[in-house]
Amino acid sequence: MFLSHYETTEVNQIHQFLLEHGESVQSLPGSKSHDTFTWAEPLKAIGSDVSAQLSDGPGINPNETQGTKNREYWQKVLQGLEDELVALKCHYEAVQAERKDTLNKLLDLKENIRIFCRMRPFLPNDRWPLLGPILIPETATIHTLKCGQKRNFQLDKVFLPDSSQDEVFSEIGPLVRSAIEGQNVCIFAYGQTGSGKTFTMEGTKDHPGIVPRALQQVFLEASLDSVAVFSITFSMLEIYRGQLRDLLVKSSGKMPQSGVNCTLSIQMGASGSVEVENLTQVRIESPTEALHLYEKGASLRSTAWTNSNETSSRSHCLLRIMIEKNHGQRGLKTMNKLWLIDLGGSERLLKTKAQGQTLEEGKAINMSLSALGDVISALHRKKHHVPYRNSKLTQVLQDSLARSSKTLMLVHISPKEDDLGETICSLGFASRARSIHLGHELSSEAVQQREVGIAELVKSSKNLDEKIQNMRAEMKVLEQLIQSRKHFTTEDETLEEEEARHLIFDEEGSRKKSSKFLDTSEFKPKYVSSIPRFMNPTLSSSYKKRLSVDNLHSAGPDNKIRRRRHSFSCVADTGMKETEAVKSSRTQKVKTDDTRKGEGKQQYKQKLNTSSAILFEEVTLDSTVTRFSSRARILQKIDLNHSFWR
Numbered sequence: 001m002f003l004s005h006y007e008t009t010e011v012n013q014i015h016q017f018l019l020e021h022g023e024s025v026q027s028l029p030g031s032k033s034h035d036t037f038t039w040a041e042p043l044k045a046i047g048s049d050v051s052a053q054l055s056d057g058p059g060i061n062p063n064e065t066q067g068t069k070n071r072e073y074w075q076k077v078l079q080g081l082e083d084e085l086v087a088l089k090c091h092y093e094a095v096q097a098e099r100k101d102t103l104n105k106l107l108d109l110k111e112n113i114r115i116f117c118r119m120r121p122f123l124p125n126d127r128w129p130l131l132g133p134i135l136i137p138e139t140a141t142i143h144t145l146k147c148g149q150k151r152n153f154q155l156d157k158v159f160l161p162d163s164s165q166d167e168v169f170s171e172i173g174p175l176v177r178s179a180i181e182g183q184n185v186c187i188f189a190y191g192q193t194g195s196g197k198t199f200t201m202e203g204t205k206d207h208p209g210i211v212p213r214a215l216q217q218v219f220l221e222a223s224l225d226s227v228a229v230f231s232i233t234f235s236m237l238e239i240y241r242g243q244l245r246d247l248l249v250k251s252s253g254k255m256p257q258s259g260v261n262c263t264l265s266i267q268m269g270a271s272g273s274v275e276v277e278n279l280t281q282v283r284i285e286s287p288t289e290a291l292h293l294y295e296k297g298a299s300l301r302s303t304a305w306t307n308s309n310e311t312s313s314r315s316h317c318l319l320r321i322m323i324e325k326n327h328g329q330r331g332l333k334t335m336n337k338l339w340l341i342d343l344g345g346s347e348r349l350l351k352t353k354a355q356g357q358t359l360e361e362g363k364a365i366n367m368s369l370s371a372l373g374d375v376i377s378a379l380h381r382k383k384h385h386v387p388y389r390n391s392k393l394t395q396v397l398q399d400s401l402a403r404s405s406k407t408l409m410l411v412h413i414s415p416k417e418d419d420l421g422e423t424i425c426s427l428g429f430a431s432r433a434r435s436i437h438l439g440h441e442l443s444s445e446a447v448q449q450r451e452v453g454i455a456e457l458v459k460s461s462k463n464l465d466e467k468i469q470n471m472r473a474e475m476k477v478l479e480q481l482i483q484s485r486k487h488f489t490t491e492d493e494t495l496e497e498e499e500a501r502h503l504i505f506d507e508e509g510s511r512k513k514s515s516k517f518l519d520t521s522e523f524k525p526k527y528v529s530s531i532p533r534f535m536n537p538t539l540s541s542s543y544k545k546r547l548s549v550d551n552l553h554s555a556g557p558d559n560k561i562r563r564r565r566h567s568f569s570c571v572a573d574t575g576m577k578e579t580e581a582v583k584s585s586r587t588q589k590v591k592t593d594d595t596r597k598g599e600g601k602q603q604y605k606q607k608l609n610t611s612s613a614i615l616f617e618e619v620t621l622d623s624t625v626t627r628f629s630s631r632a633r634i635l636q637k638i639d640l641n642h643s644f645w646r
């Protein structure tokens, strides 16, 4: 039991002390008021030690003042915690670097350019709900059968019609992370009209797509980086019939609003970075803000009714997230782009029977898609010349489609037999981008080896992610602990200063006042020094107490003593029943204090949680009754645990 060592030291000391003062242990509860401050000292020591043991705090050394002891102890604790936090932060950075390395290795192994396919499910209005001519025998292969002609397409991954938005984003998440870590990233949704590009990118309220999820992740990753400072901006533009249009600037029809320069031009910086001159850039602080902008921009996008889709996108919609990363003390600054692109629907113009404007839109879309395919293919084949200049789309994306960047193309296909021709075209585009038809396929052994390597890296990346999560949680706890411990040390320091300023007793025991404001000596014996500052009486409570004491004094010189003796005796004599009475009077006081200074009580509660200080709990309430109850409680504790009092 934690009180046992008092039997030989402090408790004997109290006993001795009381005897010297003409008191006995049994008469302790009825002690004279003039003694209370002096004999309170050993009791205070017990109380502090009890609280210290409970809160794993300092022990008692009678030669040291409690304030100094506490302060030194908490400072040591604080220092230890701070050292631990620094070490953890170093380790955290190392693990972060390891994770980044693993991620890069993984993306390299998966290749910088990857082509996925997503097949949308049948929709209620689909006329040909038969999946006969399209087969997906493996996770990365599609077979088609048209007019007796079989064709195989190899992709990096195929998402089946029942794939969820979650599954799709699980492949996107690492790319968003590498954008935060300093790489340019392009994510495209490609496919025929009505194949589900907008569904994948934007999604619905119940099934959010890549855009809302990526925005969320960008901010999440940025907030978790404890070292770098991020500045994130949002831009949105469309490429309509070969022209760039700012989607964050309202225009009447297709004409620029008066006074607003909507003429966007593509500029190439000296370092090879591409800038779209006059494009609106909005600094965003949250995903909600970004989504609000996205909604605004999407509402301005050019759409039209087509045979295949009621609200068919007639342009390429490009969302750009610029991430400026300030790498803290190293003074390094990086700027990179995350592009989320919903391409215009690829379509065979003969099939859609498009005419007039729709025909022109279709032509423009097809031309730029073809140019994009050429660029991706050239990059994939590591060709010396990459034909960026063949379309506005590839020009805008030049620095983000470089070899050092990451590109993911999600080719969308329809499950309908009716759309088979379009599906084969889209898969042909995917194959061309992957350069498969040029005999660049890996041998089955090499593919197997690569798969094993990827699986291992995925596993270690997951482990590192878990480790990082744990470390973040650990750091948070440490930071909270440091904050709470700091509270203790500063309060102890302040109290010591205050003690020095408002020295209560001189050596003869007579009262001294050093402040004209704080006449709290009557109610603040020295042992209060170990009580946090917020537990001290306020000016008004001190004043109130003084009034009550004056009243008591006016009622008769002994009143105060008697009253004190009475409440104390009650506790000692009638045990629990009377303790309840004291408790209720204390509760009363809490309620009054609560309404008067709710904040103080909050702090008080917080303190109790952190320190588990039993003594504090009682002494907190700066009334005579509570202070007695504090002592009584200590006595009760001793009484319960030792036969000493019997």
Ligand SMILES: Nc1ncnc2c1ncn2[C@@H]1O[C@H](COP(=O)(O)OP(=O)(O)OP(=O)(O)O)[C@@H](O)[C@H]1O
Binding pocket: 119, 120, 121, 123, 161, 191, 192, 193, 194, 195, 196, 197, 198, 199, 200, 309, 311, 312, 313, 343, 344, 345, 346, 412
């Ligand atoms: N995976 C899916 N799950 C459920 N519904 C989907 C899915 N993919 C697409 N759809 C539905 O199919 C319809 C067409 O999809 P969407 O508008 O996304 O096509 P799109 O390729 O963007 O067309 P366009 O190029 O004409 O803009 C929408 O009603 C959409 O909700």
